Amino acid sequence: xxxxxxxxxxxxxxxxxxxxxRRQRGLSLEDLAARSGVSRSMISVIERGESSAxxxxxxxxxxxxGVALASLFDRPDAPASPLARRDxxxxxxxxxxxxxxxxxxxxxxxxxxxxxEVLFPPLARVAYETAEREVPVHQQxxxxxxRLQVGTGGQQHELGPGDCLAMTLDxxxxxxxxxxxxxxxxVVLNVASEPRR
Numbered sequence: 761x762x763x764x765x766x767x768x769x770x771x772x773x774x775x776x777x778x779x780x781x782r783r784q785r786g787l788s789l790e791d792l793a794a795r796s797g798v799s800r801s802m803i804s805v806i807e808r809g810e811s812s813a814x815x816x817x818x819x820x821x822x823x824x825x826g827v828a829l830a831s832l833f834d835r836p837d838a839p840a841s842p843l844a845r846r847d848x849x850x851x852x853x854x855x856x857x858x859x860x861x862x863x864x865x866x867x868x869x870x871x872x873x874x875x876x877e878v879l880f881p882p883l884a885r886v887a888y889e890t891a892e893r894e895v896p897v898h899q900q901x902x903x904x905x906x907r908l909q910v911g912t913g914g915q916q917h918e919l920g921p922g923d924c925l926a927m928t929l930d931x932x933x934x935x936x937x938x939x940x941x942x943x944x945x946x947v948v949l950n951v952a953s954e955p956r957r
Contacts, residue, residue: 775809794822815854838868898950906943
């Protein structure tokens with residue numbers, strides 16, 4: 761069972777991280793809006809912690825900031841420990857699709873990989889408008905339970921338990937659970953070339 765922190769805590773964490781990453785890159789709200797396709801007013805609302813942004817909006821911001829989506833859930837003040845206990849791993853539920861993601865990797869610890877666990881509800885669908893980043897982000901999706909359909913780069917992939925799909929986050933991507941059961945999968949991201957804080 762994954763316990764979720766209150767939405768206000770998550771909104772505050774995402775707000776702080778988006779604001780920090782934007783400022784570190786020397787971007788104004790207008791600059792990030794132009795790079796991400798998210799309106800200046802929406803970015804401002806997110807940075808104030810007043811919005812439960814969807815996964816689609818957060819992925820667009822991550823693309824504009826040149827980081828993986830998982831980076832937006834980090835705690836900027838997290839200690840640099842190589843260990844992340846399960847009950848300390850941040851979880852977040854997409855308000856649109858209902859999928860639940862858990863950042864498994866230790867926050868604040870510099871490593872070339874990042875692991876995320878996803879619980880994807882039956883019949884759920886998420887269409888990311890992912891585009892090329894200045895520095896490519898590579899990921900592998902490993903299905904642990906259930907079925908998953910992934911469409912990316914004009915190709916459709918049907919995944920079952922044990923199947924693993926390698927992909928680059930550089931094109932619109934659709935995730936769909938076609939079955940009646942929750943699908944559980946792991947995402948392993950290569951963040952070695954992500955800009956450092």
